[in-house]
Amino acid sequence: MLAAGITDRLPNIPGVRDWWGTGVLHCPFCHGWEVRDEPWAYVAPAESAVERATLFSGWAKSLTYLTNGGPRPTADQVKWLKDHQVAVREEKIAGLDGKNGRLDTVMFDGGQPLAVRAVFVHPEPIQRSELPKKLGCKVLTEGRQAGIVETDAFGATSVPGVYVIGDASSTGMMNVTGAVSDGSMVGGAVQHALVKEDVEQS
Ligand SMILES: Cc1cc2nc3c(=O)[nH]c(=O)nc-3n(C[C@H](O)[C@H](O)[C@H](O)COP(=O)(O)OP(=O)(O)OC[C@H]3O[C@@H](n4cnc5c(N)ncnc54)[C@H](O)[C@@H]3O)c2cc1C
Structure with a gap:
């Protein structure tokens, strides 16, 4: 059972890495409350502009x-x-600025700066460990879960006997409670599979 997590590959935009986790965020459910009713902005490919706006609606003073x-x-x-x-x-975004750890401005190549409290991005998930790939597990290549190991509802991968849980898997939500829940549920599923194998062979 692999639980090695992912690394977030951030978009190559000046200032994003410096403000990651404070002013540059990825998840309204993780961070939205702290920056609620403030001006938000988000970066996304045009095809997901509407979907992302829907996700963020109701949280911010402006979007x-x-x-x-x-x-x-x-x-x-x-x-x-x-x-x-x-x-x-x-x-094009030229940089991000703020004071005392509080993001307040997006600067552009030309045009007026934009006052913001948070900029949301959608990082690309990269498997932290090479193990799933080395073991031959199928990794999703398209859509919002590209880079994630394909798993069923019980964490089973395309390789019999190899289970993946938490952020690295496609089973649950990418948050702490999701990872903990996966660990508990898939731990039980693995134990059940091992006992079943023993019983069938005896
Ligand atoms: C900026 C930010 C803010 C977030 N805020 C929240 C929040 O407020 N609430 C929330 O619920 N979630 C939040 N999340 C998401 C949350 O952190 C993840 O969903 C959660 O940590 C996933 O747990 P995991 O066990 O799958 O992976 P991880 O927490 O990444 O743990 C995987 C562990 O495996 C280790 N590892 C990797 N490879 C190996 C190896 N080969 N051998 C041994 N160990 C290895 C890693 O070092 C790491 O310690 C946030 C994420 C980010 C990036």
């Missing part, structure tokens, strides 16, 4: 979608964002 100079959202996406009071900034 701004940052394309970071990437592909423009379609006219339908722009209309949806406008109808839901989500502003759009299309300039």
Whole structure:
């Protein structure tokens, strides 16, 4: 049973690494309360701009979608964002600034700076350990779970006898309670599988 976690590969944007975990965040359920009712911004590919805005709605005083100079959202996406009071900034991000550990500004290559308290990004999950790959476990390659080991509801991977839990697996939510719950449930499933094997062979 592997529980080696993941590493977050952050988008290559000036200032993101410096503010990661304080002003640059990934999960409203982990961090949203501390920055509630403040101005938020988020960086995402155009195709997930609406989905991410939906996830963030209701938390912030204002919400701004940052394309970071990437592909423009379609006219339908722009209309949806406008109808839901989500502003759009299309300039490339030049940096992030703040005082006393509190993020307060996004700076752009041209254009006025934007006042923010939090910028949300969607890091790419990278397996912390090579073991799942070395053992031949199937790793998801597409969608929001790309980089995660494919597991069933009980943590079983594509390789018989190898189970993965926590952030590294596709079974539950990527948070502490999810990882703890996986450990308890999959631990039981592994023990059951071992006993079953013994019983069947005796
Ligand atoms: C900035 C940030 C904030 C977060 N805030 C929250 C929050 O507020 N609430 C919440 O619920 N979740 C939060 N999370 C998510 C939470 O941290 C993870 O979901 C959780 O830690 C996953 O647990 P895990 O056991 O799967 O992996 P991890 O916690 O990553 O643990 C894996 C462990 O395995 C070790 N390891 C790796 N390879 C090997 C090896 N080969 N041999 C031995 N050991 C190895 C690693 O060193 C590590 O200690 C946050 C995450 C981030 C990045």
